[in-house]
Amino acid sequence: MTIPEAARRIERGSSTLQRLETGQAERIRLLDVRELCSIYSADETQTAALMGLAQQAAVKSWWHEYGNLIPANFDVYMGLEAAAYRLTSYVPDVVLGLLQTPDYARVLARSNNPDDTDAEIDQRVQLKLKRQGLITRKSQPAHLDVVLLECALRRLVGGPKTMAAQLRRLADASTLSNVTLRVLPFAAGIPLGDPLGPFTIVDFGTRNAGKPIEPSVVYLESFTGDMYLEKHDDVERYHEAHEAVRQASLDETASRNLIRQVAREYVA
Missing domain, CATH: 3.30.870 (Endonuclease; Chain A)
Incomplete structure (x- = not known):
């Protein structure tokens, strides 16, 4: 799936999706992560894990303790x-x-x-x-x-x-x-x-x-x-x-x- 096609499916611009995928996005929206997991056919565990990581990414702390945000088997x-x-x-x-x-x-x-x-x-x-x-x-x-x-x-x-x-x-x-x-x-x-x-x-x-x-x-x-x-x-x-x-x-x-x-x- 090309970046333009994936971007169209989540109703975002191609440049926005490219920045997200290359780690250059200033902000990670949970909605984008959820929608991308859906169109890429991620299973429940992968989706829950990536949603947890996205939530943690917004925390400006010097450490990350994932705890219950990430499924135990991820x-x-x-x-x-x-x-x-x-x-x-x-x-x-x-x-x-x-x-x-x-x-x-x-x-x-x-x-x-x-x-x-x-x-x-x-x-x-x-x-x-x-x-x-x-x-x-x-x-x-x-x-x-x-x-x-x-x-x-x-x-x-x-x-x-x-x-x-x-x-x-x-x-x-x-x-x-x-x-x-x-x-x-x-x-x-x-x-x-x-x-x-x-x-x-x-x-x-x-x-x-x-x-x-x-x-x-x-x-x-x-x-x-x-x-x-x-x-x-x-x-x-x-x-x-x-x-x-x-x-x-x-x-x-x-x-x-x-x-x-x-x-x-x-x-x-």
Whole structure:
């Protein structure tokens, strides 16, 4: 469907629709979003999610907490992740989802969703494994720079065999040219003075002129909901925080050696 045809159907000008679709509109009208979802045959979940995002876009706050505005089965972060050029993460408690083995992911999915059927758990695991293609694909894989707290290596998930296999997977992934993996050891203390929760900075690359294709976003996952920070100063603070924990971490070779050592301990 061409832009003029779509614009005619929602009774708007072509230039107005083009600005909306390219993110240059000064104002997003809920009516336009609803009508576009209708003519593009979006399902109920997609429509509800986009309506929620449109409502949130009008809020001039430094953070976005989508909560009940977005359906639970519509994951905003996955859309950002799929478009990422680089992901910069700090994970204190568990292995990053993009690096999890099926067995490790299954244990976490079952703990988090105790009422799910086995088939539903399998779907959750398969979805996580599909996401991992972002860093393993042959054509332009995304860059991953992750710091794991030593806790993630030693916290037992599933059992010794599951952990051993998971750590071997980590060690192997750390040899990929697009993956940088460091471990922040317990001996490093708390580099920033305060404990730091998990976060991921999503960068989308730059155009020919060196300008970002899209502004970077910090994703903060919590037990009650997800938050997205977009202001430049907030993003820079998290880049600085990541650099601080990165500098306090073991280098890549020492990190890989520690991961393999702990893997052997699980099966000794």
